[in-house]
Amino acid sequence: VATRVLLIEDDEHVRASLRLVLQQEGSAVCEAASGEDGLAVFRRSPTDIVLVDIMLPGADGFHVCREIRRESDVPILVLTARSDSHDVVAALEAGADDYVVKPAVPKELTARLRALLRRANRAASVSGRVRLGDLEIDVESAQVRQRGEPVALTRTEFRLLCELAQVPGRVMSRETLLERVWGYDYFGDSRLVDVHIRRLRCKIEEEASRPRLIVTVRGLGYRAQPP
């Protein structure tokens, strides 16, 4: 089954060329030229992955990310200009899973897309259930329950939680998490980890500013607190 990609990009030529690259990779591409259009297409047709430019006229990429996150945990990849590096953090906070810097090099773009899809479909390395504090993580069905109540996590957040919860008490460096969850090498952007940890904490910690389940180890990385 072909991966269904929703491509939201206002520049017609760039959009066409990205479509060609994606189609060559064997994806089925739906196109939209604006944020509003993109959201309409997203609600209408099933989508496996969203590729959205941040700079869009009208409803911009941040808005699109937030809207989609409200109703779905579909992987979102944003396209951003290098000069707006703080946009990266804003986009990640709005719900994006990863980003690609424009002008997108086809090889890099497809690598990012594949990593995202792998994360979405990947069977976990450890099967069964993992407990972390009052969290119960069902690795196979990708379900998380907190005191019996289901917690809605995106796939990236879920993978991140699994990596940490599987080795409670052990510190994981940002580089390791980047490699295991996002498939980056040492030079990946560690803000990806920081922002996703922040979002994860908002969902599972009682007080996100004073985390008890996933703690920061200064200068080293993160650690899931053993029960």
Add this chain to the structure above:
Amino acid sequence: VTARTHEGRRDRTRRRLGLRKRLTLIFAVGALTLSTSVVVISYELSRAYLIRQRTTSLEQQTYVSARLLRARVRAGDPEIPALLASLGPGRTSLHYLLDEGRWTTGLDEADPAILPAGLIDVVRQGHAGHQLIRVGGTPRLAIGVPLAESGASYFAVYSLELLNRTLRVLANSLLVAAAITTLLGAIAGWWASRRVLAPLAEVSEAAAAIAGGRLDVRVVADQDPDLAKVATSFNRMTDALQERMQRDARFASAVSHELRSPLATLVSSVEVVGARRHEFERPAREALDLLESEVTHLARLVEDLLEISRIEAGVADLVMEEVRAAEFVTRAVASSVAERISVDLDAVARDAVLRVDKRRLERVVSNLISNAKHHGGGVARVSLEHRDGVVLICVEDDGPGVPADEREQIFEPFVRGRGARHRGVHGGAGLGLSLVAEHVRAHDGHVWVEERTNGGARFVVELPVVT
């Protein structure tokens, strides 16, 4: 030759003394001269006054004694020695009577030999007189009075020890005062020079910051109208500089932005066509290869230009994080070359921590390595050293080296060494080293090239360490 060397050395010494030191010295010397003259004058005046006063009072005393003696001598009193002895204890005064060439003294220790001959002559001629003398290192006042009619002379020698001690105390106090004045003078000079130089120091700091790329630094205009002028012109110059640089950067940035979208389209489209490479005939395939390599090159060039212009305009936001220098450099080297190059680490460098933008510093390392490959005949050695708060990342090659007069230029955009004038295939954009320079500057570091001991070039990146 010796004289000239000497001159030269003196000249250098003079030049080495800064304005600050010179001002302090001038103030100190001034204070010393002034206080010394005041001390000498006041000491001499006080001394003269005190001696005169003492002399007058001792003369009075001597006349009283003389009057007493005259009566006794006239009466031929045999108790004269006892009287002389009673006139004063030997420690403070000694008394002598000279009658018809014969000395009579009250005490045994009173030796008439201490009396100056000149004074004796004056008195024998019938005049009273006094003279300062020194006996055994202590100052004394000798006074002689002729005893009229009898033809005898009376001499008294008074000790001035007490006066002397007073003068010594005075001298000491004055010397201490002089020393304190000199010190105060030096302090005043130091303080004044600091006051004078403070605005200059601020200007110099600002200039250094601007040279370091922080164009937003300005000098606070001083209250003092003379200094405010300097500050104002300095700020105006910086404004103009910043304005100009930002205009250049904006232009480069605008051009690059305009080029970006079409380039993105080109890169993607060429990639799509490239995937069908096998479907083409040979000439078309060759053309496609050229197209692919040039489009990639062009895209890189535009990105680098944009990056440089952003740093120059001061709008590049760095994503800083702490990394272990050894791990970072090892990984950066490993990711930029296919073949294995080990990094020589010195023992301390292993634990050094740097605060860096990983992406940018990785470009620094990979650009230096690519430069060594394309212009230096390959990487000879990569090393990491740690010394006094900085880490040195060195990339060495076996190439022809960089001539001394080109060592600064090669970090300018689109400048290549003489040895690499022609643009080779994939020969780098000519932006590689200037991007290195810009990135290193953004990290508060320095980069330079030097000669290797056994030929070849050695590029050194110096970065401040966190711990």
